[in-house]
Amino acid sequence: MAVFNSRDRVIECKLVYYGPGRSGKTTNLEYIFKAGKKYTNSEMVSINTKGDRTLFFDFLPIGLGKIRGCDIKVQLYTVPGQAKYSSTRKLVLKNVDGVVFVADSLQIRRKENFLSLKDLQQNLAEQNMSIFKIPLVIQYNKRDLGEQGIPIMPVEVLERDLNSKLKVPSFEASALKGKGVGDTLKKCLVLTLHHLQKELKWSQ
Amino acid sequence: MSDKEHIKSLIKEAEIYRKQSLLEPSKEKYEEALRLIQNHESYSKGKKLIDTIKSKIRTVEENLVEIDQATDTPELSQEVENLISQLFSFSKNKDVAAMEGAIALAKFGQYDNALAAFRRLIKEGNMPLLAAKNILMCHMTLSSPDAAIAQFRQWVSRDEFSMKNLGYIRTFLENALLKQGIKAGLPQVAEASPEEGKPEEKEEDIIDIASVTIQFTNGPRKGEIVEFDVTFQLGNKISTIIPAHQKDLADAFKPGLRLSEIQCFSSLAVFNGRGTVSGLKRITSGPRRGDYSLDITIDSV
Numbered sequence: 001m002a003v004f005n006s007r008d009r010v011i012e013c014k015l016v017y018y019g020p021g022r023s024g025k026t027t028n029l030e031y032i033f034k035a036g037k038k039y040t041n042s043e044m045v046s047i048n049t050k051g052d053r054t055l056f057f058d059f060l061p062i063g064l065g066k067i068r069g070c071d072i073k074v075q076l077y078t079v080p081g082q083a084k085y086s087s088t089r090k091l092v093l094k095n096v097d098g099v100v101f102v103a104d105s106l107q108i109r110r111k112e113n114f115l116s117l118k119d120l121q122q123n124l125a126e127q128n129m130s131i132f133k134i135p136l137v138i139q140y141n142k143r144d145l146g147e148q149g150i151p152i153m154p155v156e157v158l159e160r161d162l163n164s165k166l167k168v169p170s171f172e173a174s175a176l177k178g179k180g181v182g183d184t185l186k187k188c189l190v191l192t193l194h195h196l197q198k199e200l201k202w203s204q
Numbered sequence: 205m206s207d208k209e210h211i212k213s214l215i216k217e218a219e220i221y222r223k224q225s226l227l228e229p230s231k232e233k234y235e236e237a238l239r240l241i242q243n244h245e246s247y248s249k250g251k252k253l254i255d256t257i258k259s260k261i262r263t264v265e266e267n268l269v270e271i272d273q274a275t276d277t278p279e280l281s282q283e284v285e286n287l288i289s290q291l292f293s294f295s296k297n298k299d300v301a302a303m304e305g306a307i308a309l310a311k312f313g314q315y316d317n318a319l320a321a322f323r324r325l326i327k328e329g330n331m332p333l334l335a336a337k338n339i340l341m342c343h344m345t346l347s348s349p350d351a352a353i354a355q356f357r358q359w360v361s362r363d364e365f366s367m368k369n370l371g372y373i374r375t376f377l378e379n380a381l382l383k384q385g386i387k388a389g390l391p392q393v394a395e396a397s398p399e400e401g402k403p404e405e406k407e408e409d410i411i412d413i414a415s416v417t418i419q420f421t422n423g424p425r426k427g428e429i430v431e432f433d434v435t436f437q438l439g440n441k442i443s444t445i446i447p448a449h450q451k452d453l454a455d456a457f458k459p460g461l462r463l464s465e466i467q468c469f470s471s472l473a474v475f476n477g478r479g480t481v482s483g484l485k486r487i488t489s490g491p492r493r494g495d496y497s498l499d500i501t502i503d504s505v
């Protein structure tokens with residue numbers, strides 16, 4: 001849940017990058033951190049386990065400056081994708097305002113994408129939120145691997161698998177090179193702020 | 205694709221999966237390549253290639269074991285721990301937030317620091333009974349009931365808690381131990397008569413509830429089940445927040461409404477209860493303005 005301090009006119013909101021293990025959530029945040037260094041002086045915090053897998057979460061706070069007279073602060077998080085860290089995912093997802101679902105385009109990860117999306121739906125439901133109502137965008141990551149001859153799924157297949165019911169904005173990306181990272185984040189921010197504006201009515 | 209090309213592409217795939225730490229699929233691809241080579245007369249003599257692939261498979265297997273055995277409770281710097289307790293405490297009330305922060309540390313497995321935080325809360329007189337129970341739960345989760353018992357003995361030997369509260373903590377610990385099948389000879393706590401068995405912090409009479417599911421048993425929503433996280437609990441009174449956009453749901457909880465199907469989830473157990481809606485109000489200020497705060501009093505479990 002966003003925190004709105006009406007006296008100082010500051011809004012803090014929380015976006016969470018969700019998705020199966022190794023899909024590139026942390027890589028997204030790393031790119032945002034590198035690319036945005038000019039705009040932020042805060043550090044990115046990552047708590048990892050072996051093989052650079054996220055153990056608890058990554059955390060990166062960014063400031064968007066003033067929008068309609070309000071100072072907007074955004075906290076970006078990633079969850080650990082590995083199935084066994086289920087309770088940590090729930091904790092990190094608590095009070096979320098918007099979600100980026102990072103799907104893995106690799107053919108061999110088809111089932112994992114699916115399971116992770118279901119896990120997201122369930123964990124949102126546990127906090128009385130609906131996956132159909134929360135601001136959500138989907139990213140199809142690792143598109144570059146197709147060029148190297150590695151089997152990846154066509155976007156149509158991913159869309160059918162993951163987005164046929166949700167019908168949310170989706171983006172192709174190669175997070176490692178930064179392609180598509182900015183567009184994904186921007187869309188999620190726009191959706192989230194729009195949603196919050198309706199809820200908090202801050203611009204009135 | 206010729207066999208040679210096929211083998212080459214399998215190895216390439218395996219390499220890429222390995223770089224991405226997708227170790228299981230990587231191993232599978234290497235093994236597939238290996239089988240192809242071994243079945244192929246003209247390659248099967250290429251001992252060098254076979255050895256190379258075998259050694260790659262070994263490396264991947266070693267990595268798999270390493271990852272399997274990796275610690276889930278890393279050493280964190282003080283800064284990061286502070287950040288965790290700050291990021292995962294959601295309450296506006298400073299005392300409650302401090303408690304939430306300490307609980308978050310425990311949830312992330314940072315038991316030592318969680319313990320320190322709970323001890324601090326006791327010292328400050330901030331919900332000391334709840335803090336004490338959490339300390340015991342930390343020890344129990346670390347699967348060292350002995351540590352929990354030792355902690356209790358220490359409390360008995362000092363005068364941090366009143367006799368009444370000690371008696372209450374004792375019962376709590378005794379039950380928690382029993383649930384794990386442990387019958388410990390806990391030191392008796394003075395001559396607490398039955399009426400005095402209740403703790404001074406009376407509100408903490410009931411187990412800590414993390415979330416509840418409620419089934420409507422009548423009215424238009426009959427049969428529907430909803431789940432709430434408990435944002436705050438004082439004894440048998442739990443509070444939860446219903447977001448502004450779920451006004452319909454909030455409206456269904458008229459104060460006085462009897463709830464006869466409540467399932468309570470705690471860290472210790474799941475139990476069924478009954479209760480009454482004791483309050484519903486629109487939050488008019490602060491960060492949750494517009495949301496609804498719902499209070500439920502649980503009267504029997």
Ligand SMILES: Nc1nc2c(ncn2[C@@H]2O[C@H](COP(=O)(O)OP(=O)(O)OP(=O)(O)O)[C@@H](O)[C@H]2O)c(=O)[nH]1
Nearest residue numbers: 021022023024025026027054081142174175176224
């Ligand atoms: N080729 C390619 N590799 C990528 C891309 N994005 C991420 N990777 C690689 O995929 C692997 C996993 O990336 P992470 O960002 O750590 O994945 P994650 O989703 O945070 O994984 P968990 O923390 O385990 O949930 C790393 O080796 C990345 O370099 C991409 O767009 N293209």
Ligand SMILES: [Mg+2]
Nearest residue numbers: 025026053054
């Ligand atoms: Mg990660």
